[in-house]
Amino acid sequence: MNIRKATPDDQLQIAPLVYTAIHEIAYSLTGTSDQEHVLDRLAMWIGQPGNRLSYENIWVAESDATIAGILIAYHGEQAAMLDEPIxxxxxxxxxxxxxxxxxxxxxxxxxxxxxxxxxxxxxxxTGLIQQAIAHARAMNIPRVTLNVDQTNPAAGRLYERLGFMKEKEIEISGGRFDYMTFTVSENA
Incomplete structure (x- = not known):
């Protein structure tokens, strides 16, 4: 498995994986309830710089030249700015x-x-998450955070095994999520 940064050319392969990851949130981000249009609009955002879904914020895991997995991550201080174009x-x-x-x-x-x-x-x-943690460490970012859908307890257990701890609960697009934190300096 090879992990690399995404390119704009990856957008059509990445869009279905993003949809799989974010479900209902995809409809909020794309302004449509039609799945085909959602995938087209996700691909549009992935192919453009300067937004939360941009290829600039995506790592892909490849297996035999096929994108097998994706991870989108960005600095929390840039979150509001990255949402503005959307x-x-x-x-x-x-x-x-x-x-x-x-x-x-x-x-x-x-x-x-x-x-x-x-x-x-x-x-x-796991490899993608470890890549994000390594990136945070290299950039001297003290914590890695994520939201896990409360209807997906298996994902929550995976993140806990990797060292993430629940900090609080939040609502995103009508769903309940656990906001989880990995403290980089304590988990060197």
């Missing part, structure tokens, strides 16, 4: 243009992690 686009297209705050502050926020079902059970998700 919010503006939503308003221009007749939507409210409001997005829930998912993170903030001096953290590396893991927005999304997904592994293609054909590649499940091979440690790809």
């Amino acid at each position: 919010k503006a686009w939503l308003r221009t297209n007749g939507q409210p243009g409001e997005l829930d705050v998912e993170t903030e502050g001096d953290v590396l926020y893991i927005d999304s992690v997904a592994v293609d079902a054909m590649f499940g059970g091979r440690g790809i998700g």
